[in-house]
Amino acid sequence: MVILYAQSMSAVQKDIKLVETYRKVDQNMELRCISARSNDSKVGELLVRFQKDKKLLILDGVIVEKEFRRQGVGTYLVSFAEDLAQRFSAKKVLLCPFPVDPSAYPKKELIKWYRKRGYMLNRGLMFKSIK
Numbered sequence: 799m800v801i802l803y804a805q806s807m808s809a810v811q812k813d814i815k816l817v818e819t820y821r822k823v824d825q826n827m828e829l830r831c832i833s834a835r836s837n838d839s840k841v842g843e844l845l846v847r848f849q850k851d852k853k854l855l856i857l858d859g860v861i862v863e864k865e866f867r868r869q870g871v872g873t874y875l876v877s878f879a880e881d882l883a884q885r886f887s888a889k890k891v892l893l894c895p896f897p898v899d900p901s902a903y904p905k906k907e908l909i910k911w912y913r914k915r916g917y918m919l920n921r922g923l924m925f926k927s928i929k
C-alpha cells in the first residue's frame with residue numbers, strides 16, 4: 799500500500815489519507831485504484847485509467863461513502879485525479895457521468911456537480927482540459 803497524500807482537509811475537518819490499493823501498468827494503459835481513508839475507515843474511492851497513446855486520463859469512478867458526502871471528499875478526489883493527469887502529462891480528463899447511486903444523486907445533479915468543477919458535457923461524456 800502506498801500513501802499518496804496525507805493532509806488535513808479543512809472542509810472535512812478530518813485527516814484524509816489517499817492510499818493506492820491497486821495499480822496495473824501495461825504498454826498502453828495505467829490503471830490506479832485509490833482509496834480515501836480517515837482513521838482507518840474508507841470514506842471514498844477513485845478509479846482512474848491513463849491512456850498513454852492518447853494522453854488521456856479517464857476518470858472511471860468517484861464514490862464517497864454516504865455518511866461522508868457533502869463534506870468535500872468528492873471534490874478532493876477529483877482534484878487528485880487532475881493532479882495525476884498533470885503528472886502523466888495528460889491533455890484531458892474524461893468521464894462518463896453515470897450515477898452509481900441515482901436515488902441519492904441523480905444524473906442531472908451529477909452533471910451539475912462536475913460542471914461546477916470545470917467539466918464540460920459533450921455527447922454524453924464530460925471532459926476538462928489540463929494545463
Ligand SMILES: CC(C)(COP(=O)(O)OP(=O)(O)OC[C@H]1O[C@@H](n2cnc3c(N)ncnc32)[C@H](O)[C@@H]1OP(=O)(O)O)[C@@H](O)C(=O)NCCC(=O)NCCS
Nearest residue numbers: 809860861862867868869870871872873896897898899903
Ligand atoms: C458525486 C459524489 C462523488 C460527490 O461527493 P461529495 O463528497 O458529496 O462531494 P463534495 O462534498 O465535494 O461536494 C458536494 C457538495 O457539498 C458541498 N460541501 C462541501 N463541503 C461542505 C460542507 N462542509 N458543508 C456543506 N456542504 C459542503 C459542496 O460545495 C458541494 O456542493 P456544490 O456541488 O453545490 O458545490 C457523491 O455524491 C457520490 O459518491 N455519489 C454516488 C456515486 C456516484 O454516482 N459517483 C459518480 C460516478 S461518475
